[in-house]
Amino acid sequence: MDFFEAVKARRSVRTYTDKAVPEEVIQKALDAALLAPNSSNMQTWGFYWVKSAEKKEALVKACLSQSAARTAQELVVIVAEPSLWRRNQKEMLRTLNENAGPKFALDYYGKLIPFLYGFQFLAPLKWLMFNGMGIFRPMARRPWSPRDNAEVSIKSAALASENFMLAISAQGFATCPMEGFDEVRVKRILKLKRSSRVVMVVSVGEANAEKGIWGPQLRFHREWFVHEV
Amino acid sequence: MDFFEAVKARRSVRTYTDKAVPEEVIQKALDAALLAPNSSNMQTWGFYWVKSAEKKEALVKACLSQSAARTAQELVVIVAEPSLWRRNQKEMLRTLNENAGPKFALDYYGKLIPFLYGFQFLAPLKWLMFNGMGIFRPMARRPWSPRDNAEVSIKSAALASENFMLAISAQGFATCPMEGFDEVRVKRILKLKRSSRVVMVVSVGEANAEKGIWGPQLRFHREWFVHEV
Numbered sequence: 001m002d003f004f005e006a007v008k009a010r011r012s013v014r015t016y017t018d019k020a021v022p023e024e025v026i027q028k029a030l031d032a033a034l035l036a037p038n039s040s041n042m043q044t045w046g047f048y049w050v051k052s053a054e055k056k057e058a059l060v061k062a063c064l065s066q067s068a069a070r071t072a073q074e075l076v077v078i079v080a081e082p083s084l085w086r087r088n089q090k091e092m093l094r095t096l097n098e099n100a101g102p103k104f105a106l107d108y109y110g111k112l113i114p115f116l117y118g119f120q121f122l123a124p125l126k127w128l129m130f131n132g133m134g135i136f137r138p139m140a141r142r143p144w145s146p147r148d149n150a151e152v153s154i155k156s157a158a159l160a161s162e163n164f165m166l167a168i169s170a171q172g173f174a175t176c177p178m179e180g181f182d183e184v185r186v187k188r189i190l191k192l193k194r195s196s197r198v199v200m201v202v203s204v205g206e207a208n209a210e211k212g213i214w215g216p217q218l219r220f221h222r223e224w225f226v227h228e229v
Numbered sequence: 230m231d232f233f234e235a236v237k238a239r240r241s242v243r244t245y246t247d248k249a250v251p252e253e254v255i256q257k258a259l260d261a262a263l264l265a266p267n268s269s270n271m272q273t274w275g276f277y278w279v280k281s282a283e284k285k286e287a288l289v290k291a292c293l294s295q296s297a298a299r300t301a302q303e304l305v306v307i308v309a310e311p312s313l314w315r316r317n318q319k320e321m322l323r324t325l326n327e328n329a330g331p332k333f334a335l336d337y338y339g340k341l342i343p344f345l346y347g348f349q350f351l352a353p354l355k356w357l358m359f360n361g362m363g364i365f366r367p368m369a370r371r372p373w374s375p376r377d378n379a380e381v382s383i384k385s386a387a388l389a390s391e392n393f394m395l396a397i398s399a400q401g402f403a404t405c406p407m408e409g410f411d412e413v414r415v416k417r418i419l420k421l422k423r424s425s426r427v428v429m430v431v432s433v434g435e436a437n438a439e440k441g442i443w444g445p446q447l448r449f450h451r452e453w454f455v456h457e458v
Binding site for chain 2: 131
């Protein structure tokens with residue numbers, strides 16, 4: 001499907017039909033998700049496709065039993081997992097060394113990334129350093145805190161979520177991104193790490209023709225959001 | 230362009246050619262961005278297309294003068310603006326009333342949204358309420374703090390960012406999403422509100438054939454990220 005058609009076809013669907021979603025539709029959308037741009041290419045994300053009937057039932061409840069979850073054929077939980085930086089950084093360095101990567105990249109992944117993602121007990125010091133130096137010259141101000149690290153991962157996971165949803169739309173199925181869920185319960189169901197954050201639960205299925213969408217797509221005035229400066 | 234082609238064609242480009250990007254390419258991508266799903270359809274985002282030569286120069290410096298910014302033809306700053314909820318909520322209620330919207334929607338936007346986005350001085354109380362009730366039954370745990378409200382907007386703005394970047398890719402141009410910037414300076418250049426957060430600065434242009442991308446797209450093992458549970 002044409003890109004712009006896929007964007008226009010994507011609507012948040014709250015009620016699905018009983019039609020099953022073929023396995024390869026989800027797999028293809030997951031592949032698209034993994035190609036999203038992400039912070040420093042650290043890929044600190046996770047995609048949990050919940051297939052077990054028992055876990056699915058628990059997940060629907062954790063999504064406050066909303067119809068977008070209840071009537072869904074498939075549920076995929078997209079998670080920010082900042083703690084993966086260690087494993088991924090090692091793999092990145094291994095790849096760079098194997099391919100005789102440039103020095104700036106080896107320094108970036110060997111020194112800067114561990115400083116930014118690790119040493120979280122130095123948070124107040126990092127804040128002081130970034131904002132102190134920032135008085136005199138342009139300086140990145142974040143991430144200095146664990147919450148900032150989570151935020152960086154959440155942002156990347158959101159980019160991947162959009163790829164996933166558009167990829168489902170491009171294959172003729174529908175999605176609903178849900179943020180109304182009990183994060184504590186979802187983390188327990190998926191056995192996630194303490195530092196991981198649930199970014200959204202995406203339901204997938206075929207839109208119910210009558211009750212699928214709530215009405216025409218409502219966007220406020222373009223000039224409220226687009227500023228040419 | 231086919232959706233999956235656009236996803237595959239999108240690479241982060243660090244050096245652009247001198248070729249100008251037609252105005253309508255950016256406008257079309259901004260239109261696609263505005264169609265992204267977003268939290269409660271509150272559209273708390275902003276897209277700042279920096280055209281003034283003076284502001285552009287300052288923005289390049291605030292992006293630490295990296296080549297992805299320096300050699301860019303166009304720069305668009307994507308911003309999370311949680312404070313827009315007030316204006317947008319009023320407009321939403323106006324539209325719902327005009328169209329005799331259902332009671333649950335009027336309640337949602339008339340009561341729940343102000344409670345979640347507003348009354349920020351009640352943050353500790355909200356935390357207590359969400360987590361207290363959450364002991365007994367599934368309960369959304371956020372947003373309870375101003376940082377949570379920012380996070381919700383950041384997530385939606387990231388979804389829009391991906392639409393924007395893919396839309397540029399679908400039109401044969403390239404982008405680079407930058408997170409290495411001085412947020413304090415970017416906010417000053419754009420005269421943003423205190424509560425607004427700069428999500429990313431996206432540069433746009435035609436990829437330089439030799440130096441545009443750093444190498445083949447590197448993604449770690451799929452099974453590290455995709456979990457069927």
